[in-house]
Amino acid sequence: MVNSRPVGMKDVARAAGVSVGTVSNVLNRPDIVSADRRARVEQAIADLGYVRNDAARLLKMGRSRTVGAIVLDSTNPFYADLVHGMEAAAEDSGLAVIVGSSGNSAEREKLYLSLFEEQRVRGILLASAGTDRELVRSIVDRGTPVVMVEDEGERGADGRSGGGAGGSTVSVDDVEGGRLAVAHLIEGGARRPAMVFARGDLHQVSARIEGAEAAATEAGLELELIEADDLTVLAGRAAGSEIAERSPEDRPDGVFCVNDLVAVGMMQAFAYEAGIAVPDEIAMVGYDDIAFARSTVVPLTSIAQPSELMGRTALALLEEKISAGDDAVDRHVRFSPELVRRGSSRG
Known part of the structure; x- marks a missing residue:
């Protein structure tokens, strides 16, 4: 019958013919143990397959x-x-x-x-x-x-x-990030800027909204805030579909998405469901500059974070x-x- 009990320090000590204290010293302070005893303990550890319980040792010491x-x-x-x-x-x-x-x-x-x-x-x-x-x-x-x-x-x-x-x-500086995004859309000709966001209770999201609104106000424009269901690709696609259902005159002509995942979903809705041209009809900016932003249907302009x-x-x-x-x-x-x-x- 195979013994499934974990090998302990007592087992190593018994096999090596030394005390438990000597085994402990070999593990923690090998320099104070004689070469002969150290070799016997190391051989017993190898033969028995002993694995020290670092978790218990470190918890006992109060650190990990x-x-x-x-x-x-x-x-x-x-x-x-x-x-x-x-x-x-x-x-x-x-x-x-x-x-x-x-x-x-x-x-x-x-x-x-x-x-x-x-x-x-x-x-x-x-x-x-x-x-x-x-x-x-x-x-x-x-x-x-x-x-x-x-x-x-x-x-x-x-x-x-x-x-x-x-x-x-x-x-x-997410306030500055939001400002950069919307200012760039406006500099590119957007006159009906919008921001698509979710989880406005998160401080980084609220800061991006603050910066985006400041950029629009500075340009004498009103920023439309569009709330998505989540910070995901699917939520972005749903928000994009809702925008696409509007008449061209009622749609924003520049959209800042609170993160790149939302932007990717929105771009999918524009490209595959509505045939809306990006950036000719609606310019887009995301946030985070994830690796996938470079390989979207139209490579995504984004606010990069390190x-x-x-x-x-x-x-x-x-x-x-x-x-x-x-x-x-x-x-x-x-x-x-x-x-x-x-x-x-x-x-």
């Missing part, structure tokens, strides 16, 4: 080599690139990243936060779906550092960013917080967005 990351939507290429940057930076530091996708659900986000804290991860990287900041502060206060991603922090009375929920932040660099920076800020401990100082890194011109827009 893992970092928890929570993103809004793992199916969105932007977040895939963001996580790739986190993982690359973590690998350089001998850490591992455990990723959870909230699916834009604050409740699922709370669940991941609780699980990561229970597992005593070294820190948490959080692209929030709207969790109460007090919950995040309580996690920080209990000793788990948090870096907020895509978050400029809370704004004070002067409108300036004042830091995240007790931690450092990494963000892009997703991988944001991920690397978030991990670096988290390590700063871990190293400094109680003396840690919050840092707030904000990147500038960039307009990437392609065929879907004029000018």
Whole structure:
């Protein structure tokens, strides 16, 4: 009968003819063990197939080599690139990243936060779906550092960013990104600009709306806001179909989509369902500049975010917080967005 019980340190000690303490020293402080005993223990480990329980050991020591990351939507290429940057930076530091996708659900986000804290991860990287900041502060206060991603922090009375929920932040200036997108459409000749968005409760979405409206107001135009059902390709296609049903005079002549996935779906509706020419009839701008933006039916003009660099920076800020401990100082890194011109827009 095969014994399925995991091999433990006592088994290794018995096979090597040494104490459990000697086995522990070979695993953790081999320099203090004689060569003969070390060789016997190493041979017993190989013969028995012993695997040390690092999880239990590190939990006992109160620290781990893992970092928890929570993103809004793992199916969105932007977040895939963001996580790739986190993982690359973590690998350089001998850490591992455990990723959870909230699916834009604050409740699922709370669940991941609780699980990561229970597992005593070294820190948490959080692209929030709207969790109460007090919950995040309580996690920080209990000793788990948090870096907020895509978050400029809370704004004070002067409108300036004042830091995240007790931690450092990494963000892009989404107000400027929204302004760039709509200003570009207007410069290209759009006089009936519109913005298609979803999840206006997300701070990055509301910031993009703020910038888009500011650009339209500056040009003496009114921005039409069109709300989609979600931040997905299918939701964009549905919104595009609704626009296509209007008469040409009632349609917007320039559309800024809150992300590239929505823009891709809308472009599909225009091209395959309605025969609307992009950009001749309706110019389009997306946001995120995902890799697929280059290979859409008409290559998509987009507002680029440095997703991988944001991920690397978030991990670096988290390590700063871990190293400094109680003396840690919050840092707030904000990147500038960039307009990437392609065929879907004029000018």
